[in-house]
Amino acid sequence: MKMWIIAKKEINDFFSTWLGYTIITIFLTTTTLFTWILDTQFNMLNAGFADLNAFFSLCPIIFIFLLPAICIKSFSNEFKSETIEILFSKPIRNNEIIIGKFIGCFIISFFNIIPTLIYFFGIYSLKDEVALIDIGSTITSYFGLLLLSCSFISISIFSSILTNNQIVSFISSVFICFFLFFINEFADFISDPKIYDVINYIGIKEHYFSLNQGIISAKDISYFFALNYLFIHLSIIYLNKIKK
Template sequence: MVAILKKEINSFFSSPIGYLVIAVFLIINGLFLWVFNDNFNILNGGFADLTSYFFLAPWFLIFLIPAITMRSFSDEYNQGTIEILKTKPISDWGIILGKYFASLVLIIAAILPTTVYIYSIYELSNPVGNIDFGSILGSYIGLLFLASAFSAIGIYTSTLTKNQIVSFIISIFISFFLYYGFEGLANYNIFGNADYIIQQIGMNEHFKSISRGVIDSRDLIYFISITLFFLVLTNFRLKNE
């Protein structure tokens, strides 16, 4: 697994892909939060918090993470190197986890620089330092669990096709539906008493729960289950190729 992890990370950073993903994520967030004169601008909000960032970040990750993971197995299938990879002394799970953790490392590298926003709102608050650290910490933890689930989805969809673009689109669709689709369906009030249950199936509800600063084991189990589910599907696909 470690060998695959190193290989994937080196692949990310030996080409413009890794730097481009990090740059795009940081630039887009920076523009919306500090430059554009819109409802997400922290300076226009009147409150020293990162609510806008934690609202926008998951939507950006829905697109950025599939861009990272789309080549994980699609590229191996397209170039015919998957057979060579599977003949090496490493298990299918070792291959999967190596690629999975490599994509997760890249996402964490993109998220880490945004912690400078904490210092910014710390200094902007009145009095200085009057911010909700518990909520911010919870939101970052929630963002990491979201990223882990999106990465697992992206790794799985990359096993479905040799075409990276198709993998990218499928990954976006599944990630979007799991993040907001169930909540969107519940908002139509067409399931009666089951609307609450439908809403609880979606990622957004669990992300918002963690973002309140209270780490509930049910939310953590939910994200871990989603992640493991798609990694198991990936392993199933790999064994049947």
């Protein structure tokens, strides 16, 4: 119950200012422009077949910047305004604070994703002109997008707890998200197959696009859960250190 109170506060704080609505508007405007209007590699109408692969390829790039922007105030603002002391004075455990903020940020990101279902119905309406849309693959792709959101959120919350400077928090979040997502690109320069496999496994990209292909494997699911657990646990440890 206490976690839900924290989550609700996080959501209310986000939508209490113009910034929250601006972030959502920017996300939807950007995805619409790149996937429907502009003549880019992400334009779904240029693909020649009915799927949302271009949209799901674009989302990680946007989320690397969008989700840190959503989570930027999670703790940085609490430290700067010293409202963190109010949280510490209440009968609530640090893990409940972290998980509550995580849930709140996830719900906000979910609000961003839900309107994009209109893209699915838009593509589905074209099914007579192009190949039939793969509904199963679309479902697993949205599932992968939610897992990706969780990962970037847990990373961003951890970055937010390290500093009271929102700009530093944002930049560090973007850097970590970018690095973990695109680290697979460096694997191509590795000749040792064992190191190659390790780097590929560490990177988010391979696991995310595996789900985009309609494949739900224990390896990918366990990876995302482990990654989220790692950064949430690190956040709890650091918050415990601050409280002492």
